Each structure stands twice: as structure tokens, then as C-alpha cells.
Amino acid sequence: MDFKFTDEQDSLREAARDAIGRNRTEPVPGDAVHNEKMWQALAELGALGLPFPEDAGGMGAGPIEAMIVAAELGRVGARTAYADTLMAVTLLGQDELAGAAMEGSRLVVPALYEPMRAWSPEPARVTTDGSALEGVREPVPFAAAAPAVVTTARGDDGIAVYAIESPTFDGARLDLAGQSARHVGGDAHLRQALNLGTLVLAGEALGAMESALGLTVEYLKSRKQFGVPLMKFQTLTQRAADMYTSLELARSAIYFGAMSLAEDPEDDLTISRMKVITGKAGKHIGQEAIQLHGGIGMTAEYAVGHYTARLTEIEHSLGDTRYHLGRLAARVKDYGALDLVG
Amino acid sequence: MERGLSAEEAQFRQEMREFFTTKVPQEIRDKVAAGEELTKEDLATSHKILNEHGCAVPQWPVEWGGQDWSDLQRYIWLDEMQLANVPAPLPFNANMIGPVIATFGSEEMKKRFLPPTAALDIWWCQGFSEPESGSDLASLRTTAVRDGDEYVVNGQKTWTTLGQHADWIFNLVRTDPNAPKQQQGISMLLIDMKTPGVTVRPIQLIDGGHEVNEVFFENVRVPADQLVGEENRGWDYAKFLLGNERVGVAPTGWIKRKLASAKEYAASVAAGDGTLLDDPLVSARIAELECDLAALELTVLRVAANSHGGKPDPASSILKLRGSELQQDVLELIADIAGPSSLAWSDADGSEVPEWAHNATPVYLNFRKASIYGGSNEVQRGVISSGILGLKG
Known part of the structure; x- marks a missing residue:
């Protein structure tokens, strides 16, 4: 049982504090606004791929390191899609979109909420027939920044994960019908x-x-x-x-x-x-x-x-x-x- | 960062678990589990068994019977002891006066007192609080006046826990009434309770028990070689005594044991077509207390690792504050689970209500003390706000 951070983890904290401090903007009330400058700084730091294996394009660190970076974001009130992107990358597994997300070249977020439905990790009214999706996700985080989306849907074979590279939003609402979705896999990583x-x-x-x-x-x-x-x-x-x-x-x-x-x-x-x-x-x-x-x-x-x-x-x-x-x-x-x- | 125990630590835990569950009589552990009052003999029996196996005073220096254990090992020792319903080694001996004598006493005093203190051949009690000196301990008025090779002690102590069983008392006394600060005129004297002029009077408490006493001193003559350390340094020793322990401040093993029992109790109380454990409000309360307990226990483990060599640490205040609150919360839960079955305190022959339910209310009431003794929780908050946050009132 050991609660001490390693020297590398302490260095990561310092580097994150510095990069985040230089790129933060004053907080404003209302929906979070994507800060592309901050995002690129996080990408440069390796933060977006931090907990993922190197052979998958990540940094080969782990959840402890991701938590360290997140604490620095929280400390200065920087609202980012950090948690969202790490979730999206986890859900994407081997999918090519994961690499773009870790590099920061494409903002990717998970769409897991259903409007006026209490939280559940399992989709209820979002369904799939194996190719097309039905249902609505809302709110989708950072929708105003036009991110790519990873979502889950209920099908005959259980819950599956889909990627939508160029979704069309209606504010923070994403009507899945008619969107071009790619089947990524099952829900093994959910x-x-x-x-x-x-x-x-x-x-x-x-x-x-x-x-x-x-x-x-x-x-x-x-x-x-x-x-x-x-x-x-x-x-x-x-x-x-x-x-x-x-x-x-x-x-x-x-x-x-x-x-x-x-x-x-x-x-x-x-x-x-x-x-x-x-x-x-x-x-x-x-x-x-x-x-x-x-x-x-x-x-x-x-x-x-x-x-x-x-x-x-x-x-x-x-x-x-x-x-x-x-x-x-x-x-x-x-x-x-x-x-x-x- | 690393979760869990190493192979050696897991082995140590296994040894402790086996020791506590096989060597300490089941009868005593059952009484602890049911919240019954322990007799002097129960406490002495258990303490002596622990001492014979090197498990009564592990935090003492090795030469006086301590163990060269890591903080984590001491945590495991305490956790397993509490999980097995083993009564703690007498705290006045093991946690209070023993470490003080070992740290500040003369060689002669150590030789005279430490072995019988570890073995509970001397039963100690604590003479700190007075009727007019509760949280404001430094205002104490019991005096000791030097007269040749003796001190003459006059005054009154109160809240003296288990003083009715005690052979000796470690007593804070005022030796210099003219010191520039109240704290600088206090000394610590060791006094034989059989000395002429010492009188013990019981205080009845709201749970119906006799746990604490008043102790009166009337021209009590105390040999000067029973002064601990130096004259007028007693306040430092008292602060050391109250703050030197971090691993044991929050009784997380005890709370854990009680919460596990609460589940069994809830499962034994019929409610509707099932039991109270099926009631979502009850299971949510248990789950929430487990979360609170987890946060506290993890904090104990985290601060134990940053030990400051036995110096008082304001972090202890967090553990005292939350430890006492959680002790009280879990006893409140158990009394609520007992519900109407708790209404009769006495356990007459033929009762279908189990012992724990009869005891639920008095035990709940008894532990309202936990947020008062050892520095009330308001005092602890003061230590946190001034000592850690720098808020000087």
C-alpha cells in the first residue's frame, strides 16, 4: 500500500501545470467552450494518449497519470473534453479514429446521454438493426466544436459501439437517424x-x-x-x-x-x-x-x-x-x- | 502508488488474524461484539495475553517490549484486533503513560514502571480534566507544592475513566502558579491510588454504566522521584501523550466490524415479507457508511506513511474528527435497526430479543462521548483551521 507519487509523476504534474496555466482562459458561465489552444498543448504534452499502450499510439502511462493531469485542469477551472476523449479512445479500441483523438488532430467525444432519461450505462432508446442507428443522444459534450462521436446502441446481439466521424448536430442534440455510423465492436471496453x-x-x-x-x-x-x-x-x-x-x-x-x-x-x-x-x-x-x-x-x-x-x-x-x-x-x-x- | 499488501504484509495479516481469533477467549470477544460492559478481569485477561505475544505495546521502543514494525504493520495489527472484537490493550498504559515514560522518564523511572505497565501489573488511569478545566485543560488548578523530598497534592480530577480499577494515576498538577503562561506551570506526577488522601467517587452516566469517576486529592504526599521528566514541563508531555498516535486515532477496524455486524443484524430483523436488509433505505445507509469508512481508512493509510517521528501532527485531528463521527453514525444505525426491540435495555431470561438489541441504545448513548473526549471535535476543528489552514482566530 503506497500513496506516494514517483518522481516522473511529480514532473508530469509540473509540466501539466505549466502548459495548462499558459493556455487557460477566464471561466464564463454556461456551456463549456472548446479551447483548441489548450487542446493542442495537452496533445503536445502527450496527455491525450497518456493511459494507453504505446503500441496503440499512447504514452504507456496509466490512470494515475491521467488523474494527475485532470487535477491540474480542475485546479485552474479549465473545462475541456479530457475525460470525454479518454473515454472515447477506450471505447474505440483499435479503431483508427483513436489515433487521431490521441494526437489531438480530431476531437472525439462519447455520446452516452439520452434526453430526459436518468443515467444508465446501457442505452435504452438508442437502437441498431446492425447497420443504421435510431434514437437521440443529448446532451453531447462540446457539440459546438463539431467533434466526432462514439456512441453505444442496443441491437439484437447486445450493446455495440459505433463511431460517427462527421455528425450533424442540432445544438447539443444528436439525432442518430440518418447519420453515417461505423460499427466499432461490442461493449467489451464500456x-x-x-x-x-x-x-x-x-x-x-x-x-x-x-x-x-x-x-x-x-x-x-x-x-x-x-x-x-x-x-x-x-x-x-x-x-x-x-x-x-x-x-x-x-x-x-x-x-x-x-x-x-x-x-x-x-x-x-x-x-x-x-x-x-x-x-x-x-x-x-x-x-x-x-x-x-x-x-x-x-x-x-x-x-x-x-x-x-x-x-x-x-x-x-x-x-x-x-x-x-x-x-x-x-x-x-x-x-x-x-x-x-x- | 501501489494498491494492496505485499506477500510479507499479507502473511503478517494472516498471523495477526490467527492470533487474535484463536488466543483471546471467545467469551470475551462475544461480549465485545454484543456491546456488553467488560469486567476488570476480562480486560486484564485479554491485555495479558496480548502482552505475552508481543501485541500489547508494539509502538513502544523495542528495548521496553515494543516491536520494530512499520506503520502499515501497526495498522494491520490494530485492524485485525478490532475486526476480531478483541478489546484494545488498556489505552492508559499502552498509548498514554507508557510512551511518555519511555520518551521523557529517567532510566530509573523506566525500569521501575515500564515492565509492569506493559504487563498490566499496574493499572493506570488519567488525571487530566477538572471540573473547571475541560477543553481549556491548561487552566487546571490541582496544585503540587514541593516539601522536602515530596510533593503535597491538593485538588480534584474528573472524567477519570475506569479509575475504580486503577492502581496508579498520572496526574497533571500546577507546580508554578506564577508562570508567565498557564502552560508553563504544569508538571506530571505519578501517584499511587492507595496513598492516603486519594478518594475515588463514581459518576453515573446516561447509559446506566459506571465508566468514569471523580478523584479527590487532599494533602496527598507524593515522593519527588515520581515526577515525570522535569518540573513545569508537564504540558509538553501531555501534548505528546494526546498527539503522538496517528495509526490508532480513528478506530477503522472497529467501525468496519460494527458495519459488518449491522448487516447481519438487519438481515435478522423481519420487515414486511423480507428483512430490514432488503429495505433500500437501510442498504443505502450501509453503503454510504462504507463509503465514508473507506475514505477514512484510506486517509489513515495515507497519513501513516508520512509519519513525522512521533510529533503531534494536525492531520491526527482529521482522523479523530471523522473517526468519532463514524463510530457514532454506525451505532446510530444499529440502534435504528434494533428499532422497537431496543426499547427494553435489560436482558431477562427467556427474552427472544438478542443481546445486541438490548444493548443498542445504551451503547449508542455511551459513544456520544467519542466526539467529546481526547479533545472535542470543536477543538479538533480549531486545530485544523489554525494549525493547517493558518486561520488565526
């Missing part, structure tokens, strides 16, 4: 893709929570009311201590999620626990960060609320706390005592 995507989102949440708490602590030190800094009020500092506790517990769970996937990419029990822990911590820290700032935390020109917005998006991506808790609850009968290290 669980791995979801686990990796969930981990990367959690890594981003970790960075966002760190920054939200950091800003809050600085504000409590510098902002004066009643003639004294806010940190003179225990009602505020006690709550900041609870935020720190939530952050550190989530950090442990996210690091453990990363090392668990490095060992077993299919370990969705650990990933569900991590998602629940991260979801609860994200809500706690995000809400308290705004409250402890007061009015300034509500403004678009100040950073803290944007972290809360991003944490809220992450909570609702790839299954929320309710979904993952339900999945875990259904399995509590399968074992007695929790055993994390065995």
Missing part, C-alpha cells in the same frame, strides 16, 4: 471507459475542490468586517476545517481509485465508492465556498463560483451520488466487512 472517465472527472473535481478551499481560506484571512478579518469568527473557521476534512478524505479516495484502476481497470466497486465520496465532498465544499465568501462568491468575475458550477456538472456526469450509492447498496449483501487492502 466498463473500462466509464471507470476511467469517472476517475478523470474525480481528479478534476479534486483540483477544483483544492482551489475552492484555497480561495476561501485566503478570503477569510483578508476580508474584514466589524473591523476584523473574517477568520476571527469561529462560526466560519470551524466550517473551513470541515471543508478541509472533506477535501482530504476525497483525496485519499481518488488516489486509491487511480491505483485501483492501474491494477484492475474493471474495478467499478471502488470507482462507485470514489464517485460517492467525491460527489458528497464536491457539494459540501462547493456550497460552503460560496457561502463563506458571501456576495462576492455569487459573481461571475470572481473564480470561486465557477468551481462550484464545475463540481455540480461533475456530480451529474456518468452517474450521480444517488446512482452510485444505489449500485453499492445492491451489493452490500455480497460481503461482510469492508476490505480495501486485501
Whole structure:
């Protein structure tokens, strides 16, 4: 059991921090906007192929490294298709589009949500007869940047994965009927893709929570009311201590999620626990960060609320706390005592 | 980063598991599982078996009976002990005064006290809190005045856990009332409970048990060689005592054991056509507590690896805070599972309600103490906000 990062991993963090810092733009409310300059910087860093084998065009690192990069994105509030692309590449397997995605020459995202349907990893109303697709995916992330899309559909032989190189969007909506789709394969990589995507989102949440708490602590030190800094009020500092506790517990769970996937990419029990822990911590820290700032935390020109917005998006991506808790609850009968290290 | 145990660590875990489940009497472990109050004999029997096998004081220096174990090994030792429902070695001996004497005591004091402390031939209790000094411990008023080769002690201690069983007390006393800071006038004295002038009076608690006491000192004459370390340095020793342990601060093995029991209990309570374990609200609560426990246990493992050589670390405060909250949450869950079967506390012959359900409410009430003792959770939050976040109030 070892929670320490290697020197290479520390160097990667520094390089990612530098590249991301140079290319970030000020956050704005609303739908995420694709930042091509940032994307190319990530591609140059090798981040887009980081967890994939070298013989498949990747960098031969793993989920721990992907989580490190994601945390740096989260720390400065850079909204990118990072988790999406790593999922898409996982789903694509040997497909040629994977290479283009890893190089950054083509933005590829997964389309896994159905409009007005609670999250499920299995498609319900998206179907295939073996060649053409039927159904609607919405919202598709970063649709405004005209990405290529990987999607799943239910057919006679179970769930299959399809690539659509040049989809036609209607806003963030993708009507699959009439789109030129290529059959990629079965759903053998679906669980791995979801686990990796969930981990990367959690890594981003970790960075966002760190920054939200950091800003809050600085504000409590510098902002004066009643003639004294806010940190003179225990009602505020006690709550900041609870935020720190939530952050550190989530950090442990996210690091453990990363090392668990490095060992077993299919370990969705650990990933569900991590998602629940991260979801609860994200809500706690995000809400308290705004409250402890007061009015300034509500403004678009100040950073803290944007972290809360991003944490809220992450909570609702790839299954929320309710979904993952339900999945875990259904399995509590399968074992007695929790055993994390065995 | 690496998940899991090495082959040697897994082997060590197996040895610990076998030791705790075969050498400590089942009868004692069953009482722990059911939340029954343990007798002095139960606690002593278990402690002595642990000590005979080198498992009572592994965190002590090797020359005084400790083990040269890694932090991870100590975590495994504790985890397996708690999972097997083995009562912890008496904390006043093993975690409190033992390490203090080993670190700050004279050679003579070590020789005199450490072996019987490890073997529980001396049963220690803690004389820290006073009626007017709870969280504000440094305001304590019990005095010790030097008179020749003796100190004369006067005052009152309270919340003295298991003081009714104790042979000796390690006592914080004020030796310099004129020190510029309150903390600088405090010393630590070791006092034989049989010394004339020492009186113990029980305090009844809300669970119906007698766990804590008041201890009164009236002109108690204490040989000066029972002063720990130096005069007026007692506050440093007290801080060391309260903060030197990180692996054991959060009882994650205990919580794990209780959560596993909660599943069995829920499966044994009929509800509708099935059991309470089939109730989605109950299984979701269990699942959520397992998530909270996982986060805490992983944090224990993560901070144990960054040990600061036994110095107090504010990270301990996170473990104390969340460990006590989770202990309380899991006992609340068990009391809720027992439901109406928890309403009768006493276990009369012929009762169809099992022991754990009779005990569910008193045990739940008893552990409201966990967020108060050892530095209340509000104090811990203060340590985090000022010591880690730099928020100076």
C-alpha cells in the first residue's frame, strides 16, 4: 500500500501545470467552450494518449497519470473534453479514429446521454438493426466544436459501439437517424471507459475542490468586517476545517481509485465508492465556498463560483451520488466487512 | 502508488488474524461484539495475553517490549484486533503513560514502571480534566507544592475513566502558579491510588454504566522521584501523550466490524415479507457508511506513511474528527435497526430479543462521548483551521 507519487509523476504534474496555466482562459458561465489552444498543448504534452499502450499510439502511462493531469485542469477551472476523449479512445479500441483523438488532430467525444432519461450505462432508446442507428443522444459534450462521436446502441446481439466521424448536430442534440455510423465492436471496453472517465472527472473535481478551499481560506484571512478579518469568527473557521476534512478524505479516495484502476481497470466497486465520496465532498465544499465568501462568491468575475458550477456538472456526469450509492447498496449483501487492502 | 499488501504484509495479516481469533477467549470477544460492559478481569485477561505475544505495546521502543514494525504493520495489527472484537490493550498504559515514560522518564523511572505497565501489573488511569478545566485543560488548578523530598497534592480530577480499577494515576498538577503562561506551570506526577488522601467517587452516566469517576486529592504526599521528566514541563508531555498516535486515532477496524455486524443484524430483523436488509433505505445507509469508512481508512493509510517521528501532527485531528463521527453514525444505525426491540435495555431470561438489541441504545448513548473526549471535535476543528489552514482566530 503506497500513496506516494514517483518522481516522473511529480514532473508530469509540473509540466501539466505549466502548459495548462499558459493556455487557460477566464471561466464564463454556461456551456463549456472548446479551447483548441489548450487542446493542442495537452496533445503536445502527450496527455491525450497518456493511459494507453504505446503500441496503440499512447504514452504507456496509466490512470494515475491521467488523474494527475485532470487535477491540474480542475485546479485552474479549465473545462475541456479530457475525460470525454479518454473515454472515447477506450471505447474505440483499435479503431483508427483513436489515433487521431490521441494526437489531438480530431476531437472525439462519447455520446452516452439520452434526453430526459436518468443515467444508465446501457442505452435504452438508442437502437441498431446492425447497420443504421435510431434514437437521440443529448446532451453531447462540446457539440459546438463539431467533434466526432462514439456512441453505444442496443441491437439484437447486445450493446455495440459505433463511431460517427462527421455528425450533424442540432445544438447539443444528436439525432442518430440518418447519420453515417461505423460499427466499432461490442461493449467489451464500456466498463473500462466509464471507470476511467469517472476517475478523470474525480481528479478534476479534486483540483477544483483544492482551489475552492484555497480561495476561501485566503478570503477569510483578508476580508474584514466589524473591523476584523473574517477568520476571527469561529462560526466560519470551524466550517473551513470541515471543508478541509472533506477535501482530504476525497483525496485519499481518488488516489486509491487511480491505483485501483492501474491494477484492475474493471474495478467499478471502488470507482462507485470514489464517485460517492467525491460527489458528497464536491457539494459540501462547493456550497460552503460560496457561502463563506458571501456576495462576492455569487459573481461571475470572481473564480470561486465557477468551481462550484464545475463540481455540480461533475456530480451529474456518468452517474450521480444517488446512482452510485444505489449500485453499492445492491451489493452490500455480497460481503461482510469492508476490505480495501486485501 | 501501489494498491494492496505485499506477500510479507499479507502473511503478517494472516498471523495477526490467527492470533487474535484463536488466543483471546471467545467469551470475551462475544461480549465485545454484543456491546456488553467488560469486567476488570476480562480486560486484564485479554491485555495479558496480548502482552505475552508481543501485541500489547508494539509502538513502544523495542528495548521496553515494543516491536520494530512499520506503520502499515501497526495498522494491520490494530485492524485485525478490532475486526476480531478483541478489546484494545488498556489505552492508559499502552498509548498514554507508557510512551511518555519511555520518551521523557529517567532510566530509573523506566525500569521501575515500564515492565509492569506493559504487563498490566499496574493499572493506570488519567488525571487530566477538572471540573473547571475541560477543553481549556491548561487552566487546571490541582496544585503540587514541593516539601522536602515530596510533593503535597491538593485538588480534584474528573472524567477519570475506569479509575475504580486503577492502581496508579498520572496526574497533571500546577507546580508554578506564577508562570508567565498557564502552560508553563504544569508538571506530571505519578501517584499511587492507595496513598492516603486519594478518594475515588463514581459518576453515573446516561447509559446506566459506571465508566468514569471523580478523584479527590487532599494533602496527598507524593515522593519527588515520581515526577515525570522535569518540573513545569508537564504540558509538553501531555501534548505528546494526546498527539503522538496517528495509526490508532480513528478506530477503522472497529467501525468496519460494527458495519459488518449491522448487516447481519438487519438481515435478522423481519420487515414486511423480507428483512430490514432488503429495505433500500437501510442498504443505502450501509453503503454510504462504507463509503465514508473507506475514505477514512484510506486517509489513515495515507497519513501513516508520512509519519513525522512521533510529533503531534494536525492531520491526527482529521482522523479523530471523522473517526468519532463514524463510530457514532454506525451505532446510530444499529440502534435504528434494533428499532422497537431496543426499547427494553435489560436482558431477562427467556427474552427472544438478542443481546445486541438490548444493548443498542445504551451503547449508542455511551459513544456520544467519542466526539467529546481526547479533545472535542470543536477543538479538533480549531486545530485544523489554525494549525493547517493558518486561520488565526
